[in-house]
Amino acid sequence: MHYPTRFSCVGCGACCKGRFIPLTLGETKQWLERGDDVAVLLEAFSRPYWAASEQEYQHSLQRSAQVSCGATQVHVTAIFAAHALTQCPNLQRDDLCGIYENRPLVCRIYPMEINPFIELEPLAKDCPPEAWEPNTIIISDASADPTLSSLIQASRRADRNDARLKLSICNQMGINVAAWKAEAFVIHFPARDQFLQAVNDQASSFQDDQSDLGGWTLRVAGADLSNELKNGKLALDETENPSYIFHALR
Numbered sequence: 402m403h404y405p406t407r408f409s410c411v412g413c414g415a416c417c418k419g420r421f422i423p424l425t426l427g428e429t430k431q432w433l434e435r436g437d438d439v440a441v442l443l444e445a446f447s448r449p450y451w452a453a454s455e456q457e458y459q460h461s462l463q464r465s466a467q468v469s470c471g472a473t474q475v476h477v478t479a480i481f482a483a484h485a486l487t488q489c490p491n492l493q494r495d496d497l498c499g500i501y502e503n504r505p506l507v508c509r510i511y512p513m514e515i516n517p518f519i520e521l522e523p524l525a526k527d528c529p530p531e532a533w534e535p536n537t538i539i540i541s542d543a544s545a546d547p548t549l550s551s552l553i554q555a556s557r558r559a560d561r562n563d564a565r566l567k568l569s570i571c572n573q574m575g576i577n578v579a580a581w582k583a584e585a586f587v588i589h590f591p592a593r594d595q596f597l598q599a600v601n602d603q604a605s606s607f608q609d610d611q612s613d614l615g616g617w618t619l620r621v622a623g624a625d626l627s628n629e630l631k632n633g634k635l636a637l638d639e640t641e642n643p644s645y646i647f648h649a650l651r
């Protein structure tokens with residue numbers, strides 16, 4: 402990565418297609434109220450099996466909540482993400498955003514990275530070469546410009562503040578299976594009305610330390626990992642026709 406990094410959006414719309422768009426809880430409510438679908442991506446991890454750095458563990462910990470799993474506990478992170486696998490429902494025919502003034506934080510932040518352990522790599526982004534030609538400086542000396550930096554901080558803050566409430570919403574919807582972090586995501590597609598009801602119910606009744614987050618199970622693919630987690634007294638979901646998609650990452 403070379404500093405300074407220059408970028409200016411050319412409005413091509415490429416980043417609005419073929420992906421999930423992570424939303425804050427507030428944005429999730431707005432998205433559902435507009436009549437568009439939101440998926441739930443889930444991953445779990447646990448201290449005894451953590452292989453990355455301590456700093457990354459602390460970062461993940463803040464975005465997760467501890468739940469029961471088998472005879473022990475795991476940390477689960479829920480990502481509520483707009484369904485834009487073909488394209489975002491707000492993308493107009495002219496490739497511009499139809500909710501520009503109200504677009505989600507991640508859309509304001511792209512192509513910057515929100516995860517502090519992932520470095521911005523222009524070639525890995527959807528933006529065409531002309532967007533990276535001398536324009537506005539978005540990073541100098543490894544620091545994002547102040548406006549972007551405050552948006553990134555707001556996104557991280559929302560992830561931390563909503564971590565438990567999001568799992569409480571999942572629990573109300575009967576969603577209680579997560580993948581193992583770095584191996585896969587489990588992706589649930591709740592019905593829009595059910596999802597909005599759970600968001601509204603939990604927003605009004607949630608009590609941080611008292612709300613029930615339910616008992617969780619884990620979906621894993623590898624036989625070694627499966628045996629390791631079972632030996633650790635974690636519960637696995639081994640149903641043949643799961644109500645979710647298992648999206649492997651490796």
Ligand code: SF4
Nearest residue numbers: 417489491492498508
């Ligand atoms: S909300 Fe707007 S900027 Fe964000 S993905 Fe959809 S069309 Fe693109």
Ligand code: SF4
Nearest residue numbers: 410411413414416528
């Ligand atoms: S892919 Fe990059 S250049 Fe194209 S609209 Fe998205 S942010 Fe702008």
